[in-house]
Structures are given as C-alpha cells and as structure tokens.
Amino acid sequence: MRLAGRITDWNDEKGFGFVVPNGGGDRAFVHVNEFQRGSRRPVSGDLISYLPTTDQRGRLKARQIRHAGQKVAVPRSPSRVPRAALGIAALALCTALALFRVIPFLLLVAIAGLSLLAYLMYWVDKSAAQRGGQRTPESTLHLVSLAGGWPGALVAQQHFRHKTIKQSFQSVFWGTVFLNVLAVTWLVKSGVAAELARSLSG
Incomplete structure (x- = not known):
C-alpha cells in the first residue's frame, strides 16, 4: 500500500x-x-x-x-543498445589485432586492465547508489573510459543497469569512446604505439 x-x-x-x-x-x-x-x-x-x-x-x-499530484509515468522501455555484446566484441577485436600484431600486445593489456577497472568502478558506484553511500564522480568514470576502459564500462552498464537512462551521461560517454578509438587509431598508424611498446619492453 x-x-x-x-x-x-x-x-x-x-x-x-x-x-x-x-x-x-x-x-x-x-x-x-x-x-x-x-x-x-x-x-x-x-x-x-x-x-x-x-x-x-x-x-x-x-x-x-x-x-504529490504527479501523474504516473509510462514505464521506461528497455535499452535496445546491446552494450555488453559491444564491449565484449571490442575486447575480442583487440585480442585478434594483438595476435596478428596489428597492435602491440601491451596495448591489449592496457585496454583489458582499464576495462576491468571500469567494470569494478561501475559496480562500486551502483552499490553506493543503492545504499546511499559515497558515489564515484561521473568525471572519473568518463576518464577511465577515455583512457581505454570503455569496453568494460559497456559491459558494466548493461550488467548493473547503471547510467543507461541519463542522457547527459550517455552523450559524454559515447564521446569518450569516439575520442579513444580515434587516439588509438592514430597511435597505431603513426607507429607511436609500437615504439612505446618497444621502449617499455626493453
């Protein structure tokens, strides 16, 4: 009641x-x-x-x-964006590119590590939201995505049903995805990524 x-x-x-x-x-x-x-x-x-x-x-x-006086809203339609599938597909593609030596293996490790970090951060933020605890700033979530953790963020958004409705957040999030893909493409094509990987492994 x-x-x-x-x-x-x-x-x-x-x-x-x-x-x-x-x-x-x-x-x-x-x-x-x-x-x-x-x-x-x-x-x-x-x-x-x-x-x-x-x-x-x-x-x-x-x-x-x-x-008080507010009308009952129409139930939200479930998101049609297959976030988890896109995130897993992105990680699978990075793995294939690393195996064929299109991208340095260290770059794959960095993307996978940042994706795991992003997943854990979304989990912590969702838990904090449910219990009224200290939240993770949205800027921090976006920063991890921009650095390369967006595949893990996509999986977490669908898994935890978190941050998928807020349009302002999603607009910035997809902007970080675009900028990261653009930056990684430039790093690989310019040879900077390979040179950096050689210097770190050496």
Missing part, C-alpha cells in the same frame, strides 16, 4: 534523505533514483507518495516515489 509523507534531511549533493509518513510512523530512506522519470529534483519539505519496502538489513526504504 502506498503511503504519503514529507521529505526531511535531504542531502542534494549525495541524492538521498528520508520521508516521514503523514499521521506518524517510522521514517523511510529516500534515494533520488527511486523517483519516477521526469520528476524534478526533490527538496526537504516536499510531499510525496511512495511504496514502503525494506532492504536486506531490514531498514525501511521508499520505492516508486512520486511528487
């Missing part, structure tokens, strides 16, 4: 606060990700309706949150 209440102790920087039900009762944890699509940014004192649930530790948590 849905309840109505007011938001209190809202921390806009971290995107969470609490809701005290009308008529009294235990307050529930509120996270910005639980507001339906198209909702404005909440502030302390906002009247909302929500579905009370409990997390794994038995703590009250508000789900399916709407501002």
Whole structure:
C-alpha cells in the first residue's frame, strides 16, 4: 500500500534523505533514483507518495516515489543498445589485432586492465547508489573510459543497469569512446604505439 509523507534531511549533493509518513510512523530512506522519470529534483519539505519496502538489513526504504499530484509515468522501455555484446566484441577485436600484431600486445593489456577497472568502478558506484553511500564522480568514470576502459564500462552498464537512462551521461560517454578509438587509431598508424611498446619492453 502506498503511503504519503514529507521529505526531511535531504542531502542534494549525495541524492538521498528520508520521508516521514503523514499521521506518524517510522521514517523511510529516500534515494533520488527511486523517483519516477521526469520528476524534478526533490527538496526537504516536499510531499510525496511512495511504496514502503525494506532492504536486506531490514531498514525501511521508499520505492516508486512520486511528487504529490504527479501523474504516473509510462514505464521506461528497455535499452535496445546491446552494450555488453559491444564491449565484449571490442575486447575480442583487440585480442585478434594483438595476435596478428596489428597492435602491440601491451596495448591489449592496457585496454583489458582499464576495462576491468571500469567494470569494478561501475559496480562500486551502483552499490553506493543503492545504499546511499559515497558515489564515484561521473568525471572519473568518463576518464577511465577515455583512457581505454570503455569496453568494460559497456559491459558494466548493461550488467548493473547503471547510467543507461541519463542522457547527459550517455552523450559524454559515447564521446569518450569516439575520442579513444580515434587516439588509438592514430597511435597505431603513426607507429607511436609500437615504439612505446618497444621502449617499455626493453
């Protein structure tokens, strides 16, 4: 059964606060990700309706949150971008290029390592979002993708269903993918990548 209440102790920087039900009762944890699509940014004192649930530790948590008077949004359509398949295909292509000596083996190691790092960072950020903990800055996620970890980021986005809806994030993310591919292509064709690999292995 849905309840109505007011938001209190809202921390806009971290995107969470609490809701005290009308008529009294235990307050529930509120996270910005639980507001339906198209909702404005909440502030302390906002009247909302929500579905009370409990997390794994038995703590009250508000789900399916709407501002007072807000219409029910049409459910989000699942993303049609096969992110995981694209990420795995990119890693497979890099592996093939390294085996045929089109790109240095060290470049493959760097891309694979950064992809693993990106995957772990998305996992940590998703976990922090669910429990209201310290988030990983979006700029840090983009930096790892720009450096070459975008295949792992693609896999993580689909696996954890994280950062796939926010259009501003996705626009910057795909920009980092384009710039990284452009940079790697130049490094390989110019011979800089091979020269760097020789100097590091020597």
